[in-house]
Structures are given as C-alpha cells and as structure tokens.
Amino acid sequence: SQKIEQNSEALNIQEGKTATLTCNYTNYSPAYLQWYRQDPGRGPVFLLLIRENEKEKRKERLKVTFDTTLKQSLFHITASQPADSATYLCALTPPGYNKLIFGAGTRLAVHP
Amino acid sequence: DTAVSQTPKYLVTQMGNDKSIKCEQNLGHDTMYWYKQDSKKFLKIMFSYNNKELIINETVPNRFSPKSPDKAHLNLHINSLELGDSAVYFCASSRPGATNEKLFFGSGTQLSVL
Numbered sequence: 001s002q003k004i005e006q007n008s009e010a011l012n013i014q015e016g017k018t019a020t021l022t023c024n025y026t027n028y029s030p031a032y033l034q035w036y037r038q039d040p041g042r043g044p045v046f047l048l049l050i051r052e053n054e055k056e057k058r059k060e061r062l063k064v065t066f067d068t069t070l071k072q073s074l075f076h077i078t079a080s081q082p083a084d085s086a087t088y089l090c091a092l093t094p095p096g097y098n099k100l101i102f103g104a105g106t107r108l109a110v111h112p
Numbered sequence: 113d114t115a116v117s118q119t120p121k122y123l124v125t126q127m128g129n130d131k132s133i134k135c136e137q138n139l140g141h142d143t144m145y146w147y148k149q150d151s152k153k154f155l156k157i158m159f160s161y162n163n164k165e166l167i168i169n170e171t172v173p174n175r176f177s178p179k180s181p182d183k184a185h186l187n188l189h190i191n192s193l194e195l196g197d198s199a200v201y202f203c204a205s206s207r208p209g210a211t212n213e214k215l216f217f218g219s220g221t222q223l224s225v226l
C-alpha cells in the first residue's frame with residue numbers, strides 16, 4: 001500500500017533561517033503532491049500543489065521540490081518567522097485512486 | 113463566512129451512545145469527505161460523497177453512517193460509540209473531477225468517548 005513518511009520529530013529553527021521539511025513516499029508514483037499547514041485545533045489548510053513534471057514550485061517564501069526518482073518532496077520556508085510554527089502535512093493521490101492520502105506531518109517551531 | 117463548517121466542535125459522550133456530527137460547505141463544491149485524525153495525527157479518509165452519492169467507503173465499521181441530504185451537507189452518524197472512536201473528525205470539500213483538487217477542511221470535531 002502507499003506509504004508516506006515525514007519526520008516525526010519536531011523541527012526547531014531560529015527565526016530568519018530556512019526550514020526544510022521532507023516527505024518520502026513508496027510503492028507508487030503520484031502525478032501530484034500537495035502540502036498543507038495545520039495549526040492546533042484547526043483543520044489543514046492547502047498551501048501548494050506540485051506536479052510530477054514540475055521540479056520546483058514557489059509561492060512567496062515557500063518552495064516545494066518534487067523528485068520522482070528519489071520519491072521525495074522537500075518543503076522549504078525561507079526567512080522563517082514564529083508565525084510559521086505549525087504542523088506541515090504532505091499528501092498525494094496514488095495513480096488509479098480517487099482519494100488524497102496524508103503523511104503524519106512534521107511540526108515546525110520557529111524561535112525568535 | 114466560514115467555507116466549511118462542522119458542529120459540534122467538541123463532543124464528549126459515553127460508550128454505547130449514538131451521536132451525530134454535522135458539516136456544511138458554502139463553496140459550491142460537489143465533493144465532500146470525512147477524515148479521521150487519530151492521536152498519532154494521521155489523517156485517514158473515511159468517506160467521500162460526490163453530489164450526494166457515496167464514492168469512497170474506506171472499510172469503516174458500519175456503525176458509521178454518512179448522510180448527504182444535498183451536495184452542501186454531509187453529516188456523520190455514529191452508533192454504539194466505542195473508546196477507539198475517540199479522535200478528531202474533519203469534514204472537507206473539493207471541486208469534483210481531477211484527483212489533484214485541493215481540499216478545504218472544517219475546523220474539526222474532537223470526539224471523546226468515555
């Protein structure tokens with residue numbers, strides 16, 4: 001079955017640095033991969049979608065890469081701020097399926 | 113206005129009871145979902161409806177029964193609640209069609225079964 005792995009340990013970084021979160025997947029080759037942000041007590045909020053033929057996607061301070069050979073996506077937040085502290089989830093739809101599968105997420109804490 | 117709203121926010125109940133969670137979206141989406149987030153934070157899909165028709169049922173116990181009176185509403189009824197049902201339940205919606213559509217989530221219902 002499709003498996004998505006994200007770092008289970010929290011990532012602690014200093015304000016102003018670049019945060020890099022990893023999403024690895026196995027068994028299938030998704031055509032798309034999505035990233036969401038989840039704050040405590042709230043539902044996930046969509047951030048970015050990247051297609052398999054896109055190596056990189058940017059949105060303001062966010063950058064996502066998609067390496068279909070490594071079966072990995074990296075999520076970067078540049079010039080991080082304490083307000084970026086949240087859990088970040090990656091999600092994908094395995095080919096032939098019509099459901100979005102989520103990783104467990106990585107908690108990011110940005111310290112002033 | 114909240115795009116996807118679900119009620120109640122918190123639900124505390126005894127084992128064996130029956131409870132319902134309501135969800136409404138005002139985005140004009142045709143597709144709605146129920147996801148369950150357990151204590152390890154995994155979000156797992158339970159059901160998906162497209163224009164009031166069930167399209168995904170992820171081997172959820174039949175104590176869980178979704179109902180979609182119209183495409184803007186998807187309610188979840190749970191019979192004979194068990195301790196293991198304790199989790200946060202999220203409703204979501206999306207546009208229909210391509211599987212790359214982004215999901216819009218409600219704020220969740222934290223269910224605690226005592």
